[in-house]
Amino acid sequence: MASDGGFKTAVAAAWDSGARLLPRSPALTVLYFHAVTAEHGRAFEAQIAYLKRTSSIVSAAYEGPLDTLRPNVAVTFDDAFRSVRDHALPVLIEHNIPVTVFVPTGWTGREPAWSRHDKWDGGEVVMSLAELAALPPNLVTLGSHSVDHLHLSRLTDEAIEDQLARSRATLEGALGRPVDLLSLPYGDYDKRVVELAVRVGYRFVFSDRPQMLRQGGKGPLRGRTAVDPTDDLRTFALKSRGAFAWMPAAVRVKAVLNGELQALSPGWRWQQRYH
Numbered sequence: 001m002a003s004d005g006g007f008k009t010a011v012a013a014a015w016d017s018g019a020r021l022l023p024r025s026p027a028l029t030v031l032y033f034h035a036v037t038a039e040h041g042r043a044f045e046a047q048i049a050y051l052k053r054t055s056s057i058v059s060a061a062y063e064g065p066l067d068t069l070r071p072n073v074a075v076t077f078d079d080a081f082r083s084v085r086d087h088a089l090p091v092l093i094e095h096n097i098p099v100t101v102f103v104p105t106g107w108t109g110r111e112p113a114w115s116r117h118d119k120w121d122g123g124e125v126v127m128s129l130a131e132l133a134a135l136p137p138n139l140v141t142l143g144s145h146s147v148d149h150l151h152l153s154r155l156t157d158e159a160i161e162d163q164l165a166r167s168r169a170t171l172e173g174a175l176g177r178p179v180d181l182l183s184l185p186y187g188d189y190d191k192r193v194v195e196l197a198v199r200v201g202y203r204f205v206f207s208d209r210p211q212m213l214r215q216g217g218k219g220p221l222r223g224r225t226a227v228d229p230t231d232d233l234r235t236f237a238l239k240s241r242g243a244f245a246w247m248p249a250a251v252r253v254k255a256v257l258n259g260e261l262q263a264l265s266p267g268w269r270w271q272q273r274y275h
């Protein structure tokens with residue numbers, strides 16, 4: 001029996017070959033990374049070189065016309081780890097690639113508590129505000145990843161508003177420029193969280209649900225596809241072409257086939273492996 005990753009890649013490959021045969025309207029796929037360790041620097045560089053060769057790369061908040069011939073891709077990073085500055089940024093600068101980095105402002109300059117049990121992020125440190133302010137503003141857009149990196153849907157309205165408004169104010173104070181993008185910790189949200197984010201002044205709210213964003217698409221929510229330097233190039237290529245946008249539905253079907261009947265309930269929600 002194929003591993004879960006093998007299952008996903010196989011179905012994505014089938015989707016991708018089918019989609020290439022059919023005319024389709026252009027779409028934008030927003031990718032998100034977390035850490036890029038020294039060990040995986042080369043693999044990351046190969047992924048970025050692949051995007052540069054094959055795709056039209058835009059910023060995550062891009063709203064203009066999309067490329068009709070090549071995949072449209074945006075690159076984002078959650079958690080603002082120092083390893084991204086050290087091992088990813090030089091590659092991104094070399095290829096002139098715009099990126100968005102989402103900052104949990106309550107953890108700047110520190111190793112976050114939530115990463116300690118995570119095999120990908122162990123030992124990672126969030127950049128300090130001074131380090132963030134020193135990143136090149138022409139390529140790096142900074143967004144909020146809340147203050148404390150909590151599950152926002154579990155908080156009261158007042159606490160959600162505080163997390164969203166305070167992180168935004170901290171970043172705007174440190175950078176001296178407006179901040180209007182938000183990424184949801186753990187991809188966790190409900191209708192209330194999105195409404196409060198809009199009320200606080202966010203233009204786009206990025207989730208962890210893979211999605212192909214169509215041109216002229218409405219609404220503040222933008223789905224993203226999780227990527228990692230440890231993804232092999234074939235899987236990474238499929239993800240960048242939007243082939244994983246089928247995943248929430250396919251994972252649900254697979255769960256039902258595996259006898260997980262709670263996946264049939266209306267409240268069942270796609271759960272991402274990463275945060």
Ligand SMILES: [Zn+2]
Nearest residue numbers: 078079185275
């Ligand atoms: Zn995070």
